[in-house]
Amino acid sequence: MNDNAKQLKISLLYWGGRNIKIKTTLLENAYNFLNNSINFYHLATHEVYPQEYKRYWMFSIVDIVQAMELIFKEVLRRENEIFLYENIDNPKHTVSITKALHRIKNIINLELKVQDERIINQAIEIRNNIIHYEIELDINELFQIYMSIFSFLKSFHYRFLKTDLHDYIEEEFWEEEEELLLEKYNRNLLLHDEADSSKDYLLEVAESQLYMYYEIGDVEYKRIKYGEEESAFKSEFCGDCAIKKGYYHVFGCDLEVCPKCNGQAITCGCHDIRDFLV
Ligand SMILES: [Zn+2]
Numbered sequence: 001m002n003d004n005a006k007q008l009k010i011s012l013l014y015w016g017g018r019n020i021k022i023k024t025t026l027l028e029n030a031y032n033f034l035n036n037s038i039n040f041y042h043l044a045t046h047e048v049y050p051q052e053y054k055r056y057w058m059f060s061i062v063d064i065v066q067a068m069e070l071i072f073k074e075v076l077r078r079e080n081e082i083f084l085y086e087n088i089d090n091p092k093h094t095v096s097i098t099k100a101l102h103r104i105k106n107i108i109n110l111e112l113k114v115q116d117e118r119i120i121n122q123a124i125e126i127r128n129n130i131i132h133y134e135i136e137l138d139i140n141e142l143f144q145i146y147m148s149i150f151s152f153l154k155s156f157h158y159r160f161l162k163t164d165l166h167d168y169i170e171e172e173f174w175e176e177e178e179e180l181l182l183e184k185y186n187r188n189l190l191l192h193d194e195a196d197s198s199k200d201y202l203l204e205v206a207e208s209q210l211y212m213y214y215e216i217g218d219v220e221y222k223r224i225k226y227g228e229e230e231s232a233f234k235s236e237f238c239g240d241c242a243i244k245k246g247y248y249h250v251f252g253c254d255l256e257v258c259p260k261c262n263g264q265a266i267t268c269g270c271h272d273i274r275d276f277l278v
């Protein structure tokens, strides 16, 4: 499949009598929807705006689900272009998000946490309801769903697209990105009381939970969480990074074990984690 065929052609509106065509890739589209979504999230949640702006929640959910759908499709496309189509014998209509998710689970063997899958399905349902019906939205519930979908997308992006989704978020929305991560990975649940509580550290704690695999050679190794080591540590919190049992060590922690060689992850040399040690 050549590069042109890999691009979606979109015919835009007639404008000034000319038919303007733009070409855009699945991923570019996904990032556009994501940035739009965060913009709506900002309008719906920031205290400076009037109460009626809460209605923008609708668009933020619709657009983040759209971004998720396109990212799923890009991952399927990389596996094999034919997986993008509903009927592989008659490649005409592309798959729905639900089918894309189903294929990702079965073909690419993505293990989805039950909780993530529940939230994704809830978000899809809300998106469908927003489009097709008048519905009443519970803002607190929307916030929980939005935060979870956003974190899921960051994590999914690390694993399957090998880069940080942050690189595609416009700078004006970095504050919202941080807010969503810090809310999702609440320090009181994850860290020892006396741990460093600077914002930078808390963001590293959050990012460390989203980065779940090391790729060594061409093989993926699931990172070893604190407490999962063969000679498990006894205390409730890691003596170096202060993370709670059952969570991933913070990048650069002395006590993280390499999933390939069982040595010390920061020094064994199996993989390059320098990117995360800034
Ligand atoms: Zn640690």
Ligand SMILES: [Zn+2]
Residues within 6 Å of the ligand: 258, 259, 260, 261, 262, 263, 264, 265, 268, 269, 270, 271
């Ligand atoms: Zn190693």
